Amino acid sequence: MSIAIGGRMPTPERTTLHEIVAAGRDILEVSGPDGLTMQAVADRVGVKSPSLYKRVAGRDALLRLVSDATVVDLSERLHGATLHELARQLRDFAHERPHGFRLAFSADFSPELAAVASEPIVTVCRTLVPEEDVLDAARTVTAWASGFISMELAGAFRLGGDVESAFRYGVDALVAGLTRPPT
Template structure:
C-alpha cells in the first residue's frame, strides 16, 4: 500500500464522491475510501479528521462543481432564455450526480455544513438572471423560487414520482417557461 504522502486530499475526495454515487451515503466510510485509494484507513486521518469532515469535503466539491456548471451557461440578451438554460444545467447536474445533488440540497439525515460564501458564488448566475427578471430588490426571492421549483421537480423526477403519464421533459419545459414569465417584473 502506498504511504499516506502518496495519497492526496484530492484523490481522497474523488474516491469519496465515487463511492457516494455508486453506493450511497451509508457506505461512504473511511474504510471504503481507504480501500479505494490504496491505503489503510488510519492513514486517511492524517488528511481528513473523520467521516463528518469527509462528507463536508464531498459536499464542498459538489457545490463547486454545480457552481462551475451554472457559470458555464452562456448568457444571452434574453434573461428568460438564460433562466431556462440555468434550469437545464441544474437538472443535468442532478441527473449526473444524484447522490451528490441530494447531499447538498439537504435530502440526507446527516447535517452537512455549508459555506455561505461558496453557495453565494455557485448561485451567482441564478441571482444575476433573477435580478434582470425581477429587479435587484427581488432577485434573492426569485432565485429561491427558482431553486425551490427546480429542486421539487428534480426530486420527484429522481424518485420516479411522476406516475400519471405524460411527457416529463415537456412538463419541465412548461414549468420553467411559466416560472420565467412569473418572475419577470
C-alpha cells in the first residue's frame, strides 16, 4: 500500500496496473462483485479514485482485468497436472477465490485468453483420448468440474453424504469414461 506524503496521495505513476488488478482481485474476494468499485481499489492502492482512470477505463474494464488475471493465475496453477491433480487444483482455487472462480467461468474471453485458459485441460485430455476426441473431452471435464464446484460453493449438495468422496468419485468416473475404448 502506498503511503501519503505530506498529506498528498501518491501520483498514479506510483501505482502500477499490476497493483490495481491485485487489489481488485483481493477486494472481489472480500466484498463480492458489487464491492469491486473504482473507489474501493483506489482506497486500497492509496490513490484518489480519478487517478485510476489513467490506468483503467472504468469498472467494466477493471472487472475484465480482474477476470483475465484470475484466468491466467488459474491456468498457471493447472500446468503439468494429471486429470486428478487438475481437478483438485481447480477445486482448491475455487475455495480460495470463490468470487474469482465464478467470474472466470462466466466471462467472455478473447480467443487468445480462451486458448491460455483451456491449454492445461486440453493437454491433460491429450494423454487420455485420441486426438479427434480431445476437444469433446476437454469440454466434458470443464463442464463437470465447474458444475460440481459451482454447486458445492452454492451449498447445493444437501442430501447428505461426503462431498469430498463424491468429488473423487466424479473424477475417477471421468478418467474411466475418457480412457474406455470407444464402442
